[in-house]
Amino acid sequence: MKTTFRMMKTKHLSLLLAVLAGGFLLSCEEDDGAENALLDAQNEINVVDVTTHDGRPFSTGVEPQSNAKYVGGPGGGVMMQGFYWDVPAGGTWWNTVKNKTTAWANAGIKAIWLPPVSKAQNGPYSMGYDPTDYYDFGNYNQNGTVETRFGSKTELQALITAAHGQSMEVYADIVINHNSGGQSEANQYTGGNTWTDFTGVASGKFPRSQHDFHPNWVHSNDGGSFGGFPDLCHDVPYVQDWLWGRSDAVAKYYKNTMKFDGWRFDYVKGFEPWVVSSWNSAVGGFSVGELWDSDVNYLNWWANNANSSVFDFAAYYKMNDAFDGNNLNKLNDDMMWKRNAYKAVTFVTNHDTDEIYNKMLAYAYILTHEGYPCIFYRDYETWLDKNKLNNLIWIHNQKATGNTSILYTDTDEYLARRNGYGGNPGLIVYINNSNSWLTRWVPTNWNNTQIKDFTGHSGWYPTTQSGGWVEIQCPPKSYSVWSPNI
Structure with missing residues (x-):
């Protein structure tokens, strides 16, 4: 399945939004700028669902015993x-x-x-x-x-x-x-x-x-x-x-x-x-x-x-x-x-x-x-x-649960979404192979939800909009992984 939108890239030093206490505090002018950026993003992004199964965790053999050190998570094993x-x-x-x-x-x-x-x-x-x-x-x-x-x-x-x-x-x-x-x-x-x-x-x-x-x-x-x-x-x-x-x-x-x-x-x-x-x-x-x-x-x-x-x-x-x-x-x-x-x-x-x-x-x-x-x-x-x-x-x-949707790629950026399964919300991964901090608006499956980067590479705690869109960032030559802050 393929859905067409538009997405916008911004450099770290020209961010349209500031994140404070898990939310955006914007002036009227900033509201207009953010809305325009989101409209640009929605017109540009190309979401490609690359898998068709239901996204169940991967079974690799016997289940762990309750008294063992290793405990399997919803994403499967390594x-x-x-x-x-x-x-x-x-x-x-x-x-x-x-x-x-x-x-x-x-x-x-x-x-x-x-x-x-x-x-x-x-x-x-x-x-x-x-x-x-x-x-x-x-x-x-x-x-x-x-x-x-x-x-x-x-x-x-x-x-x-x-x-x-x-x-x-x-x-x-x-x-x-x-x-x-x-x-x-x-x-x-x-x-x-x-x-x-x-x-x-x-x-x-x-x-x-x-x-x-x-x-x-x-x-x-x-x-x-x-x-x-x-x-x-x-x-x-x-x-x-x-x-x-x-x-x-x-x-x-x-x-x-x-x-x-x-x-x-x-x-x-x-x-x-x-x-x-x-x-x-x-x-x-x-x-x-x-x-x-x-x-x-x-x-x-x-x-x-x-x-x-x-x-x-x-x-x-x-x-x-x-x-x-x-x-x-x-x-x-x-x-x-x-x-x-x-x-x-x-x-x-x-x-x-x-x-x-x-x-x-x-x-x-x-x-x-x-x-x-x-x-x-x-x-x-x-x-x-x-x-x-x-x-x-x-x-x-x-x-890392659910099937996969590729949100955006170019020569130095890759963003994909794991769509979650069985109540687990999944994630969004942002990989940046450039020499600069980068940000992007992305569509999520989470509405009005505070998210965070679970790698700790970003200190942002943005809240998704009512339609699920949110702006995230990624450091140079690195990656960030976003999911609801729970």
Whole structure:
């Protein structure tokens, strides 16, 4: 739906209105000026409703227990990527993350995404993306180590228990496209030797051989080989049985024994979406796929066929174009959260890619908009202002409700409204990528209501007019988030 109005921009030093004690005190001349400015604004603004669902909060799994630290708000949850590339080796990482669970829960983090937890070919130095034994969590002497890079099985279970004690979920990074660390064997399908003999894995579970990889007796290749690693064939019934079918399958062991609540599937371009759908049907839980592609049609097709969420790479690249390319009009472009907000995981950076420079503007965007936002460990713990991120997390959890209407964009301004849901009033976010304070008249859903900027960046407490219009402001290279002062 689209409604056409007009909107006016004014610089901070030429404000038409002064705000005192939550209201406007104006002379007759000022009343005339404000009325003219409002008429100009109403004739200029272009309100575009970008989503069509009812705006319910996003469900990402089990509900928190009443005695837990994390308490879900009306806006849904926030995910923490609980690692970065080359976290410290030496088996200390699980304890590092465990010691942060209380603080993260208090900040409003709903879930933690962990790196691949099983033993991989590079042993104590591996980040886990070269898996050897899916059932070795740091409890077998294999590939030159007992512990994984991150720690022992006991420490991993203690981390999961600690997170659950804070009513947070824990998501496992699942690498099922390729394997590594097998022994060499004569391969009847290639006529040479391949590193496809995994019959001697220390756990004794899911032994694999040349028949379970491409090429094999099913077909020669699935087009999803990665880095020269042996490419697992999901069309083999034996592979399906060990991944999700049998009672001690990988999926069921991770869910029922290790107590994981959900899954991040690595490199899903390497296999068909029915694989993820079958896994999810077998064990449930939250699910998100790493489909590294900016094509929204492809992202949406995959999410629907996989019965899974997907990382919103379309939004990622558009945010880079908008905030670093100095053209916030790019935020009008199509993104996964606009197509299917309930299956979109939005993010600003991750362990693989870190292109956006103006990160706080990007976090202000994803934490006020629809989708399931994911925060990167190093952004939160090291690189950015944790207090500002915590403020945005609170805003997301408490205020970011309802579907979205884009109110205005130009090269350096973006304003959008979350329309509220279930009695929650929603919000208006104002992002300013210019070097000056800016103000705008905007249409709200709140009549004769005092509002405030919940970021604290503005000291204004304006009252909306009887028709819902109000003037708000935003500092340079920053953002403000407005909602009723309740």
